[in-house]
Amino acid sequence: MADSIIELKNVSTVYEGERVPAIRDIDLTLESGEFVAIIGPNGAGKTTLLETINGLLPHTRGQVRVLGQDVARFGPQLRSQIGYVPQEFQFDETTPVLVRDVVLMGRYGRIGLFRRPTAEDYVRVQEALELLGLAELAERPLGKLSGGQQQKVLLARALAKEPKILLLDEPFSHLDFVAREEVAELIARWHRERSLTVLIVLHDLEAIPRSCHRVVLLNGGRILHDGARERVVRAFTLAHKE
Amino acid sequence: MYGLPWSLIGTLVSGAALTGAACGLLGTFVVRLRLSSLGFTMSHAAFAGAALGLALGIEPLTLALVGAILTAAVLGPIAERAKLPADVITGVLFPLTMALGLIFLSLAPGTAMSSSALGLLWGSLFAMTREDLFRLLGLAGAIALTVWLFFKEFQALLFDRKLAEESGVPTRPFYYLILFLTGVTIALALRLVGGLLVFVLLQSPAATAFQFFYDLKKIFFWAALFGVIYAGAGLGLSFAFDLPLGSAIVLISTLGFGLAVWRSPKRRRA
Numbered sequence: 030m031a032d033s034i035i036e037l038k039n040v041s042t043v044y045e046g047e048r049v050p051a052i053r054d055i056d057l058t059l060e061s062g063e064f065v066a067i068i069g070p071n072g073a074g075k076t077t078l079l080e081t082i083n084g085l086l087p088h089t090r091g092q093v094r095v096l097g098q099d100v101a102r103f104g105p106q107l108r109s110q111i112g113y114v115p116q117e118f119q120f121d122e123t124t125p126v127l128v129r130d131v132v133l134m135g136r137y138g139r140i141g142l143f144r145r146p147t148a149e150d151y152v153r154v155q156e157a158l159e160l161l162g163l164a165e166l167a168e169r170p171l172g173k174l175s176g177g178q179q180q181k182v183l184l185a186r187a188l189a190k191e192p193k194i195l196l197l198d199e200p201f202s203h204l205d206f207v208a209r210e211e212v213a214e215l216i217a218r219w220h221r222e223r224s225l226t227v228l229i230v231l232h233d234l235e236a237i238p239r240s241c242h243r244v245v246l247l248n249g250g251r252i253l254h255d256g257a258r259e260r261v262v263r264a265f266t267l268a269h270k271e
Numbered sequence: 272m273y274g275l276p277w278s279l280i281g282t283l284v285s286g287a288a289l290t291g292a293a294c295g296l297l298g299t300f301v302v303r304l305r306l307s308s309l310g311f312t313m314s315h316a317a318f319a320g321a322a323l324g325l326a327l328g329i330e331p332l333t334l335a336l337v338g339a340i341l342t343a344a345v346l347g348p349i350a351e352r353a354k355l356p357a358d359v360i361t362g363v364l365f366p367l368t369m370a371l372g373l374i375f376l377s378l379a380p381g382t383a384m385s386s387s388a389l390g391l392l393w394g395s396l397f398a399m400t401r402e403d404l405f406r407l408l409g410l411a412g413a414i415a416l417t418v419w420l421f422f423k424e425f426q427a428l429l430f431d432r433k434l435a436e437e438s439g440v441p442t443r444p445f446y447y448l449i450l451f452l453t454g455v456t457i458a459l460a461l462r463l464v465g466g467l468l469v470f471v472l473l474q475s476p477a478a479t480a481f482q483f484f485y486d487l488k489k490i491f492f493w494a495a496l497f498g499v500i501y502a503g504a505g506l507g508l509s510f511a512f513d514l515p516l517g518s519a520i521v522l523i524s525t526l527g528f529g530l531a532v533w534r535s536p537k538r539r540r541a
Contacts (some may be wrong), residue, residue: 109439118431123537125303125485126430134427138439142421170485173525183434190438 030231032096034194034226035059035082042053042081050089052250053076062224064217065235066258068265070245075230076116077197078247083111099226109138114188116198116230120179124172124262128182132173135186158226159217176203184212188219197221197229201236211236234262279397286399287502289407291472295498296414296505297456298477299491300449308361309343309350311416311455315368316342317458318466321391322375330404331391335461339454342368347450351443355457372466383461394465394517410459414452418491418500421445426487463502468517474526476501482528501527 037057041050041233052074054159059065065102067075080086081093093100095107114137117256132144132154140146145154161181166174171182180203187195201209217240220227231237237258244261246254256262281436301310320338324331324343346360347512376391390398418425427435428442435442453473460469476497512519 085433105439105441107439108437113437115433115437120431123481124430125481125487125490129483130426130487134430134434137423137427137435139374140400140423142424146423150388162523186434186438232463244536 032061034061034063035094035228036092036094037082038092040081040088042077043084043089044077044086050250051245052081052270055081055091055252057245057252058253059226059228061226062196062220063243064220064227064241065229065239065243065245066241067228067230067245067247068234068261070239071232073247074250075232075247076198077250079113079228079230083108083113083196085113087149104139109190110193112190112192112195114183114187114195114197114200116202118179118183119202120172122170122172124170125169126168126171128163128169128171128174129154129158129167130161131182132186132189134188139190146231153191154191157185160188161185161212165188177205177208180204181212182207193226195225195226195227195229199230199232201233209236234265237262272499275524279453282399282404283506284503286404286407287417289404289411290463290502290504291476291498292406292462292495293411293414293456293475293498294472294502295480295494296411296491297449297496298473298475298518299480299494300425300429301316301453301473301485302477302481304449305444306350306450307440307452307474309346310473312346312364312368313339313342313454313460314457314466314473315365315372317392317454317461317469318416319368319372319375320458321461321466322372322379325387326375326378326380327389328380331387332458332462335458335466336455338368340451343454343488344445344451351446379455388514390465391461391503391535392465392467393515394461394463394520395515396466398462403447403459408460410455414456417448417452421448422488425449429487435510436513459462463521465515465517468521471517471521471524472498472502475528476505479528479531482531482537485537497527 034057037055040055041053043050067078069075077086081088082095086098096110098107100107110157133150136150140150158167161184163181163185184200201212216227217238219225220240242258244258245252246261246265254264294414301307303316317335317339320334321331423481424440427438428445429442430441457469460472464472477494479497480493484493501524502522504521505516508514508523509516509519
């Protein structure tokens with residue numbers, strides 16, 4: 030039997046100052062090496078779910094365990110092993126950081142306190158930059174890049190971490206069609222070759238990668254369907270027609 | 272030079288340089304994390320604390336430290352959670368800290384506008400002692416060491432706090448460390464620059480450096496250097512035209528920042 034790598038039991042998350050949970054009564058288990066898509070309409074709680082899993086948002090009820098450990102207690106240590114590409118990002122032109130530094134920063138949690146990045150850290154950064162076709166932009170200021178390039182930088186940052194889990198929140202939203210295909214293929218390859226567990230949030234059903242066989246449908250903060258891709262996508266499409 | 276003993280001139284120049292360097296380094300955090308309103312309020316709380324010290328006959332520096340750090344401890348969590356816009360914090364607390372400072376000054380023995388009281392407001396060339404100089408030396412060294420030790424954590428925090436947390440860097444201790452050091456720096460810089468104007472050294476040198484560089488190491492270095500230049504040039508201007516030191520530093524800093532915005536390569540089209 031495969032190991033549970035992400036385990037949520039009866040989890041609810043309420044934002045500060047709010048009374049209604051953004052996600053509620055979530056039971057979700059991911060086995061090691063699974064590739065799962067989360068779909069749902071705007072405001073369904075998809076981003077909240079991802080950020081509850083990596084502990085950026087503290088959950089208010091239930092239990093979240095990642096890699097066998099409690100996220101509430103071991104958040105920073107766990108996050109150093111989880112790659113995350115957020116949906117929302119905005120870097121103005123004067124942001125004082127270069128592309129190479131942004132990607133390297135993804136590894137800071139692994140490197141730990143009082144330690145400097147080593148030659149190996151820089152090798153991983155260079156690999157990630159090359160994988161995403163960003164090597165020539167390494168010394169450019171992040172704020173000078175287009176939205177699509179910035180999204181690729183954040184993806185490179187997540188991959189440079191050599192994560193065990195990859196959480197992707199609308200990772201294609203700023204990419205053109207060709208770049209989207211390339212990035213989807215790259216994610217699929219990493220999933221396949223490195224037994225990476227991937228959880229990807231999408232609202233465009235066409236964008237669900239081919240290697241993703243399990244889909245979770247979220248609405249109103251609750252899981253409505255969780256199962257085989259075709260069945261859940263059909264349920265979502267029918268619900269939208271009604 | 273102006274009939275002053277060289278030892279005093281040496282103390283003044285060194286004091287100005289160390290104050291400028293410490294403020295420039297910390298200003299990098301203040302500018303990037305948009306802590307201006309917090310720093311502004313802290314500097315006036317330090318002024319109120321020092322004025323209370325004068326009124327009670329206690330060392331003003333001690334109570335200035337208490338005022339600045341207490342403000343950081345109270346306002347830090349509020350600013351961190353961003354539940355109150357920065358201008359609301361400043362709008363409410365700036366008049367309060369100023370009012371308290373002026374009340375305490377009026378309670379000080381002797382005339383309210385004695386030279387020590389005026390020194391607290393505008394800064395004073397002659398308020399700096401050798402002890403102050405050693406304190407400033409310790410502070411500047413401590414800030415430089417802290418930045419060197421935790422450079423990557425600070426870099427992540429200054430880039431994007433959420434992404435820093437995401438990469439596994441716990442940002443809260445570093446955020447509060449910055450606030451604590453800012454409080455101490457403001458209190459120690461008070462004598463030289465004055466409670467009303469100390470904040471300019473936390474803002475202008477770093478804001479000037481940000482106009483030119485994207486690399487954080489260079490920004491830290493140049494912010495400290497601009498701090499030294501502004502404080503040193505302000506000292507010269509104050510000597511030359513018999514101006515209050517704080518005001519002279521403000522004039523130089525504003526001019527420097529204005530020139531930097533004008534010549535900034537970040538604003539130039541290719």
